[in-house]
Amino acid sequence: MVTAADTTSCDIGVRGGRIVALGEKLATGRTEIDATGRYLLPGGVDAHCHMDQPMAGGARMADDFESGTHSAACGGATTVIPFAAQQKGENRVDGYQRRAAPQRRLYAL
Numbered sequence: 001m002v003t004a005a006d007t008t009s010c011d012i013g014v015r016g017g018r019i020v021a022l023g024e025k026l027a028t029g030r031t032e033i034d035a036t037g038r039y040l041l042p043g044g045v046d047a048h049c050h051m052d053q054p055m056a057g058g059a060r061m062a063d064d065f066e067s068g069t070h071s072a073a074c075g076g077a078t079t080v081i082p083f084a085a086q087q088k089g090e091n092r093v094d095g096y097q098r099r100a101a102p103q104r105r106l107y108a109l
Contacts, residue, residue: 043078
């Protein structure tokens with residue numbers, strides 16, 4: 001397993017989709033995956049992506065939030081932070097609020 005601090009070999013216990021235990025010789029789980037010789041990395045964060053973003057002339061980005069989050073997950077990113085472009089004359093807070101308002105749903109993968 002690879003963390004921000006080090007690389008180690010260990011068993012990883014997962015419950016409900018979350019890591020709940022790290023150690024040696026953990027109890028047998030319902031499902032076991034042998035990752036011997038492989039690296040387990042935490043999911044990445046994409047802090048600047050353009051999903052369903054309005055563009056000049058009425059165009060929009062190709063990915064909406066559903067297709068964009070699925071695509072991100074396939075590439076190893078487990079968190080995305082969509083870019084909130086300001087419109088001409090708009091301040092950052094107004095741009096963020098306008099952008100965030102219609103996007104209040106989460107996509108479970």
